[in-house]
Amino acid sequence: MSEEQFQKGWRLKLHEIIYGTHTPAGKLFDIILLVVILYSIIIVMLESVPRFDLKYHGFLNVSEWVVTILFSVEYVLRIICIKRPSKYIFSFFGFIDFVSTIPKYLSFFIGGSQYITAFRALRLLRVFRILKLVRFVGESNNLVRALKASRTKIFVFVFFVLIVSVLLGTIMYLVEGPEHGFNSIPHSVYWTIVTLTTVGYGDISPETPLGQFIATLIMIIGYGIIAVPTGIVSAEYASARKVDKTVDEGRSCHNCGADIVRSDAEYCRKCGQKLNDD
């Protein structure tokens, strides 16, 4: 029983360091983790540059193994120090942590550099863990609230833009045709979205006077409707600013790892676990 008590105390301490962010050790852990993640992303990026890969292949390979082992240790510790490991393993960040660690081991068994490169890309998703640090800033709450409130409206808007793009794209296909680079309707729709969003690559551009006239109309439409999402978000954000509640960040549930947002919370809002137990 005392053994169990000890282990529980040891696991609780580890839990506070790895999941929590309100102790100095927990903060340090998260900052170190952030640095290692950034380092691993830079390595993946440099590996994709042929010039660097030729010159420093050995160094990059060793670096990646070191990072992979560090992440493996972190992954195992995360599972150990939580009461219900399945809650973590099948959570969003649990999944990202897993797919960030596994590809390098797989490259050992399965040859074929093509596939491994593809897996490496997924490791970049690890950066989203940094967003947990972003919460510290405490400023993004209003932003998230405003975006959530305007979600449906933005969707309706994007849906309408897509319908308009399909229609205008078809008209441009009929006007310009394959001889001016508008090879097919999907290709013309791609061009319409490039124009409507004011990106304007210029890989395809209208050449007939009528096509240029329609392109002009599309641009002015795009210029006008760019106001719509902005108007929505502005209004929602302005009203979201008024519903600002103070939150106590840094604690997390010992049972399922969820963040404790309200400072007066006594039970975890995700799994119902009594908080502050030892």
Add this chain to the structure above:
Amino acid sequence: MSEEQFQKGWRLKLHEIIYGTHTPAGKLFDIILLVVILYSIIIVMLESVPRFDLKYHGFLNVSEWVVTILFSVEYVLRIICIKRPSKYIFSFFGFIDFVSTIPKYLSFFIGGSQYITAFRALRLLRVFRILKLVRFVGESNNLVRALKASRTKIFVFVFFVLIVSVLLGTIMYLVEGPEHGFNSIPHSVYWTIVTLTTVGYGDISPETPLGQFIATLIMIIGYGIIAVPTGIVSAEYASARKVDKTVDEGRSCHNCGADIVRSDAEYCRKCGQKLNDD
């Protein structure tokens, strides 16, 4: 008389399914219709891609016939189950439904694939019927109200932008001239709008120092005035949010097919027909 009563009951039921959206059957009908429309759009798109058309011409052709027949049946049923068919036939959606169905039949009598392709494009307008489903979301009301309120202002703004474009386009034509790709005043005006709306294809770009200086001015003007429509829509939307009334959607007039917006409506706001009659 009982015969008539029966037929009326039968037509009323069909009306509820096809026009209405507040019964399970009516919802199902609209969702199936939506899927068929999307399918027909994808087929029209794929037909325009030479690679696909060569390989799957037979399949695409059969698919289109199936879709055309389904739409024909729907069109006839829509006319049958409404009291005054002319109200539907000459409405916006009645017209779109007709031009979405007819081109394939016309292709039977009239040769010349060129024309048929043109008609096919019109069939894409059918997607606008999806917007009836969009109303479900119930969120687009404020948006529509804000856009309606700012309609005139946006028009004044676009009008002013066009005048500025004609003036600046002419100046650029005089500065750069045909030897740098500014072939004519209309072409220069096209370039000016491409620049002013920050699209910037790069198919034509100024090459003389003076031309580049004027281009810089145009860009900064465009950057500045992009704020105007946004400011208008933001302000209008913010005030439209406050005039939000609850509406009961899903009912439609049995006489003319118009949507019944207010839940306490007893008469159709379009044709004066007493509602809830049977």
Add this chain to the structure above:
Amino acid sequence: MSEEQFQKGWRLKLHEIIYGTHTPAGKLFDIILLVVILYSIIIVMLESVPRFDLKYHGFLNVSEWVVTILFSVEYVLRIICIKRPSKYIFSFFGFIDFVSTIPKYLSFFIGGSQYITAFRALRLLRVFRILKLVRFVGESNNLVRALKASRTKIFVFVFFVLIVSVLLGTIMYLVEGPEHGFNSIPHSVYWTIVTLTTVGYGDISPETPLGQFIATLIMIIGYGIIAVPTGIVSAEYASARKVDKTVDEGRSCHNCGADIVRSDAEYCRKCGQKLNDD
């Protein structure tokens, strides 16, 4: 004296037609003028298209002479029917009306098509007279008030953007250099403004990794600061909407031709002339 009285009455009537817009005749005059101006702009545009000019040179030339004579008559009548012609002649629109009419006559005496084309462009400024009609809409008042209120702030902003552009342009010149198309500092500043305003022609684009990294920073800066003018105009417009006063449009001072804005005005706000005198 009766002669003078008659002439005064005749001139007053003409004044109401030409300058005023609150009588049916005055409205008709302005609409006809608008059509003729648009027609003259289209002719100038078509003349610049080599294909059209070759084919229809005679017709275009005659059209232009007709338009020029109509404008000349209008210009003379405007001077006759006003009490103090100098007020009109040296006003903004008086100057535009003059330079819109004179080039065609000058082309008679002075050879050299080059110069005449340049003058033709100025004739396009005539379109601004259409803005007098725009006032009808009555909606642009808030817009103008918002733009006037944010004038200084927009200027400070544009000034800051220019300083940033000069600095970033110089850095890009040092990083990329003439061998990648950044020929000189002014040319690099041009590229920076093209990038900062998100126009992005692609006539010059960074090729070194460091240059592309700096370009990325410039884009994100541009993306961020595009919010500033929008924020200003939105806020100003929202507060301008609340200060909306009803105005009586359509009257104009018989003495100096200025528009009478307030319906209860008894004296011209520009020259102090008592209004409603006859």
Add this chain to the structure above:
Amino acid sequence: MSEEQFQKGWRLKLHEIIYGTHTPAGKLFDIILLVVILYSIIIVMLESVPRFDLKYHGFLNVSEWVVTILFSVEYVLRIICIKRPSKYIFSFFGFIDFVSTIPKYLSFFIGGSQYITAFRALRLLRVFRILKLVRFVGESNNLVRALKASRTKIFVFVFFVLIVSVLLGTIMYLVEGPEHGFNSIPHSVYWTIVTLTTVGYGDISPETPLGQFIATLIMIIGYGIIAVPTGIVSAEYASARKVDKTVDEGRSCHNCGADIVRSDAEYCRKCGQKLNDD
């Protein structure tokens, strides 16, 4: 003592001219300085244009020496007429003034035009001193307050945009690959930011259908999230407008050179020096 008194009076007068802007002499000094700075920037720019440098090398060189000597004199006077010179020397503007003056002297001792050109660029930072004049306008206060209030939120937003760019860039690298110009992950991330910010150079553009589809998604995301910074700045600026306090500009502390913002200030807010002493 009278000597010291005189010198103090002389230095105080000079201080008012150079640092202060509320006397006619102080205003004149700042305007002359502004003109000389603009002149020096134009010279640096013209020197970088090969055509100009070949033709007017002598004149440009002499001009630069004149400007350099003027700036040297100004720098020395600034140090003399302030009580604690170190406060100025190690301030932001003190540093800029120094690096704006020194490169020309260094070019005398150290050969190698390459380095000198690099230093010349720094001299352009001198333009920021103009911003001191901008303060006159008195309009930029709300703007600065709004930008300061939204600083953290904009940072969170930019951080999120960067993460999304890295992820989407990696996916595009895997989809398009080096054979379509997406040479490496950093290069693909560069392309993603070019697209997301709607700049769209077109130096690289997707060529596979899947790549064009993903590009379309990136554009629509970019179009949607352009609303976020605008919404933030709009809301912050609207609330900043309400906290507008009248300030008395033009005075500056005799001890440390800081600007005195409040008209009722009796002590310098930076160094605690009693103001209005003589």
